[in-house]
Amino acid sequence: MRCPHCNCRDIGKIGANQFYCWGCFIEFSVSGEAVRVYEVAEDGSLISVASMPSEVGMSSSAL
Numbered sequence: 358m359r360c361p362h363c364n365c366r367d368i369g370k371i372g373a374n375q376f377y378c379w380g381c382f383i384e385f386s387v388s389g390e391a392v393r394v395y396e397v398a399e400d401g402s403l404i405s406v407a408s409m410p411s412e413v414g415m416s417s418s419a420l
């Protein structure tokens with residue numbers, strides 16, 4: 358297991374599919390082949406980071 362963000366191996370497990378990187382201080386969750394990366398704010402809240410390429414279709418709303 359390596360950090361998907363900085364590729365370091367200093368990873369701590371914090372949940373069933375959740376990990377914390379001590380290298381770049383991000384949190385990431387793994388579900389199947391999908392990896393979601395979060396920044397941890399000073400207040401402890403998670404901020405989604407769009408660093409991974411995703412195939413998720415973006416629906417544009419009509420004006």
Ligand SMILES: [Zn+2]
Pocket residue numbers: 360361362363364365378379380381382383
């Ligand atoms: Zn990292």
